[in-house]
Amino acid sequence: MSTPARKRLMRDFKRLQLDPPAGISGAPQDNNIMLWNAVIFGPDDTPWDGGTFKLTLQFTEDYPNKPPTVRFVSQMFHPNIYADGSICLDILQNQWSPIYDVAAILTSIQSLLCDPNPNSPANSEAARMFSENKREYNRRVRDIVEQSWTAD
């Protein structure tokens, strides 16, 4: 069945294939256009460098009028990422707009890695550490980078 949501997702996928933003990649799971797997590579010259972080994006038929549910599968340590991998990001909530596509979502999340908002914590330990002990915070980030190497 071809619905507006599915047509839009097919367009998002083709666009992502033809012109993928640096450091992100994503595709629907087999036989299910509504559920995607994605990978975000940690930005260069940051503590996240070298990390390969997996995510899932669950869409509904309300897309693009409603955002997908996005969640990290990889273990993360970040002020705005919950223990269960869900992400506290405005464009995935009240600031969502139908003009965003999958590439925009993933790029925004990639940017969030290095530009957290400690005032709106999803992980209080990470938020406190980011503000008060940057050295330790960076060390913890590098730990999860190493974990992302072996997690499959």
Next chain:
Amino acid sequence: MFGSTRTALASCASSGKVASPTSTSSRRLPTTLPLPTSPRSSKDPLISPVDPDISLSLKQNPASYTQVLNASSRGLHRMRTVFSYLPISMATEPAADDLILSLLRVFWPILEKLFGSEHMENGNLSVAACRALSLAVRSSSQHFVTLLPKVLDWLSKNFVLFQSHECYIRIASIVIEEFGHLEEYGPLFVTSDDIPDIDKKK
């Protein structure tokens, strides 16, 4: 793309979630870096994209093809990280030279096969391959000299084929930094001083 220029802001104002601390254990790489295993079958992510038969069937399934490209890119990122630790290892391990040579003997054939494949059309895969090679060049230094002719050949070919991929220019600059001083390769690298000044001829 609007999303790529907008500053992403995190906000939990409307969220009913209660944040809980994430606890992660500390892990360090061993002092002696593990050698990567050689490809054992055509299903290995780093090899399957360049197997013609598998390649054809994968391209007919875009979702699977993307997943394989992801796996290949991730593998190359990991190799890059292994090479980034070599300078640390060299400071403490007498056998570091042997380690470097072993890594290169395994790594380069895989990479060469990738560079020769049509899948380098994918920007992410090209970037991952070039970054891994960049660190291999930097960390292995003189050990890389014997591979240099092949590397330069592939970089030139792929730059012509995929001109939108700037990663080939970046790695070319790194090769120049590392080997431009060698008499053997000096003539290959033209500096701005060697370029005739057009204004002076007018």
